[in-house]
Amino acid sequence: MFSQSVFAEVFIPSQEYVGYYDHEGVYTVGGNVKNQNDFALIPTISITVIDGKNTLTTTITHVTIPPRTDIPFKIKLPEITGDSPILLEPKLKFAKTEKDPLSIMILYDKTLIKHDDGHVTGRIINNGNQTIFNPKVLAIANGHEKMLDVVSNIEYIEKIEPGEIKEFSMYPDPSITEDIFYYSCFAPVDSTVIPISTKKNGGDFDFRYDSGAWYSAAKFNEEGTTLTMRGYNSYPLETYANFEFPQISGKEKFNVTLNDKPVHFIQSIDDMGFWHVAFTVGPTSQDILKITGFEKGLPPITSKIPQWIKTNANWWSTDQISDLEFLEGIAFLFEKGIISVPSKEITVQSNWKIPSWVKTASLWWSEDKISDDDYLNIIENLVKRKIILV
Template identity: 65%
Template sequence: MDSKISSIRSRVLASKIPLFLGLLVAILLVPQLAFADVYVPLHEYLGYFDSNGIYTVVGNVKNTNDFGIVPTITVSVIDDSKTISKIINHVPLGPGKEIPFKIKFPELLSNTPVLVNPEIIFQKAITHDIPIEILYDKTLVKHSDGHITGRIQNTGDQTIFYPKIYAVVHGYENVLDITQNIEYIEKIEPGEILAFSMYPDPAITEDVFYYSCFAPVDTTVIPVTAKKNDGDFDFRYDSGAWYSAAKFDETGTILSIKGYNSYPLETYANFEFPPISGNEKFSVTLNDEPIEFIQSIDEMGFWHVAFQVGPTSQGTLKISGFDKGLPPEMPKIPQWIKTNANWWITNQISDSEFLEGLDFLFEKQIVSVPERDVINESQWNIPSWVKNPTGWWYEEKISDDDYLNIIENLVKRKIIVI
């Protein structure tokens, strides 16, 4: 198998927010033009037809609050007399930070669409700064064809997996596009420096003047819903390409979706699907020709289908091998943590090994505490009597929610230190 494809390993796309679980916070409704705390500057919000003739809308969300948020942006376009709206569930955004977005409308028929001002709601959330910095030195270069190359550095003390860099592309007097690093970056170690490159859409290449608002993130996923066997099938993907118009065939076993890669370089795609039976075996074609891919399963029990995407390509992707019907409700706590719980209760694993599973729940915000001290693993601690409620949970005498509430309370009170 191609070495580039082999480098795409199983990953949890929701490194901050699990697919099946929203953040445990209140939703705050914020009219876009009424307040200045979370907003999209209208001079950084525009629509254009890309090199494939697809109407594309780009913008930049700014958070001026003193707390983190997860923004949800509604983008609407009037196509003749019809209004088409799409929702972007964006990545967590820290206080005083900004993050660009891009969305495409391949279904538009008019040559003169009208872009409506965006609407924003957000969830208050605990966020952590991503310790990735753009190196503003002579290595940051805008080239004659409009693309930019540069370097990033991990200034933190932990490995960062699957980082991505966004930026706003400017002309002389206006914003032209939103772009991202074209390379798939699996990880960046503490202190490590890696090169990146960004390409604007070929339709606006000649007008590029400069890049700004570089925004590093460690998770960028796009949610999609397709009708399947008389219900909704929710899945997600992460890619340097864009996918739309997802639909299943009448049997509910084959998913087709249109893909567009406007960039002149190869990129990647990684689809995440909830399991139906857990025994699915997928196959993938592009324009009815088989392509190489990797199928894997992540720590949350979700399937991943990953493959390379050719430069300046477009076509219909078909993924077959889905079981009929809709996925069952996924447990909030992964089964492997429940297995660990049984091993811990029966003294087959150590306290620290069990606490690694609980730490995973906090990392994925399955359970949340406003502030948690960052401590070394050698200082982790859990009283032996916590085995009692853990045993009740393993024996299903209490629910996942009950157990999560117990763990959250014990961590808040620093009875469990992790």
């Protein structure tokens, strides 16, 4: 990892870093990470807010930023509730990696329009030769003198084929709509599902979600049958949420409520044996989400490696997700102590450069052609050889 003081070519400009209360009263922090190096990197951003007598520090891992590229970020901090919170200067570290610029381009033509109500519409095109799954577009909404918000496309884009053009629309938070002067720093990115771990019946329960909304404070009831979360959607359009849960009995029948009101949802199971619970999230909403119908206990222990990491390995080996999403799973293995390497074996000069044969090994592992232990040995060896930084 490297500090901002060592490499000034990676930084967050003060005029492109802001904290504010959104339309729903949730404290929101947004910024723009600039990478002016000739190599790609994965930034880690520490955000500190002084809220009266309390100080909150949150660390987030940003998406991979290709060489000479800017990519904005945004996070919500519901813990901040004071009248005059003070957002301190961010602290930035990063790990080197290898990633080519995304082949998705913004079409800067007459179709890129800022409308009278403050939202913007436009189009993207895939200039590459590979399908890109779950792309998103980020941008900065600016006032006359400073950045106001970080926005993203409101609609779900499942994939974009080579040569295909897709339309997108972005809406700023309603609290700053009237102050928007222009948009800048449009940045197509690979979207990532968000992993969450919470306690359930005395153990860890790992699941994931993909959504245009934001969820926090996941908690099971004492019986382990009801999962509660806080959800936020600041945009004036409805969006989607798709939760992925491991099976416990395989006979689960879920129900979903928002603020204790039943909502229509779709329950399905994917090819990897995971439950999916998907539903629509209303515009400019702040809800208490409850999902009931979980079986007591934890999923059967079939492997010391969570199934979602194996799923990631399969998707990565077939180019359905980015290197970053795959590496997030590998980092999880070290955080949980599933893999451990003596600190003397790790160097701050390591590169996140993954040999191509690792994709083949990942595919074999996802298809149970090699054992968990064999695969863990491969990953551990990559760290010992200083190819992967942990």
